[in-house]
Amino acid sequence: MLKFDPPTSPHPAGLSPPSLPTNNQINMFDDDSLLDWMEIGKGGFGSVYKARHNKMGHDVAIKILHDVRWLFSCKFVLRVYGMYKGIPPYKTVKQEGIVMEFMTRGSIMDLCKNLRGPPPFPLACRLIQDVASGMRFLHLMGILHRDLKMPNVMLSEGLHAKLADFGLCTMSATCCPSNEGETENLGTLKYTPPEAYDINYKPVRSFDVYSFAIFLWVILSGEEPFPSEFNQFSYYQYMPLK
Known part of the structure; x- marks a missing residue:
């Protein structure tokens, strides 16, 4: 039986933007x-x-x-x-x-594989709350994750979720609108919003929000968002490139 820590606060998302270290x-x-x-x-x-x-x-x-x-x-x-x-x-x-x-329990993806399906609903809701709070923390700092997905959400000993893998992090276009070339390295295809493939696209918070919605689908259903035959080639056919 899975045992996990209860939420420490009914409003864990009450975060304020910290200052970056010098x-x-x-x-x-x-x-x-x-x-x-x-x-x-x-x-x-x-x-x-x-x-x-x-x-x-x-x-x-x-x-x-x-x-x-x-x-x-x-x-x-x-x-x-x-x-x-x-x-x-x-x-x-x-x-x-x-x-x-170092997170000894691995990622949420590892948990779902071990359970052979989605986590129990109360735990899934708590993990969703943790991920939303982590995403809000980054956005308050003006930072986008840009690769939010199941394997990039790690688990503590008490089965709390923590965001990881910041190789694609960038400043939001709403905070730094002059960024150039930000359409490169878009992250994982199935978690990337279609509008991000527009040649004039600048990263904004809605990029992570879309990825978070796909994350919700996967953690609650235990299934990938698109069927296996819906491959990268067919997905690109619907990209709104200009």
Whole structure:
């Protein structure tokens, strides 16, 4: 039987935008502080490792990114301990990344696979509330996630949801309307709104809201939003490109 923590507040979304850390507030991690590296994931925006921090005494996750732009944390977003600069195992050049809390329960996608279906309805509602709060936190900071999906929502020991994987994060066009070239790297196809494929599209909050709606469908139904035969080629036929 699944056991999970009850909600700590009837209004967990009551968040206010925090200030971003300045350079002298950012904890720096190097190779000497991280032991027993293990690669646990890889994507277009870098590799993810698990390692043991020799001073904190527990495992952390290290996300190697080509462009480290965001360092932020809240209750509904993976806790960020600081920034990593060093040479990961089997690499020959120095790389940068972020050091985050390691979630032993994996993602909501892992949970659904283990349950062979959607989570119990009360738990699903609580997870939905957590994800909505995390999305609101980012939007209050003027930041879009742009890859909100089941595998990018991690679970704490008490089965609380936390947003992860910020390789596609960008400033919202409503906060930074002069951004150029933001139609590149749109994220996961099935979670991307059709209007995002317009050549003149600028990312706005509704991008994440659409992805969140697809997330709702998946977590409540236990099914993917489109049938398997609805592939990428057929989806592109309906894109409003100009």
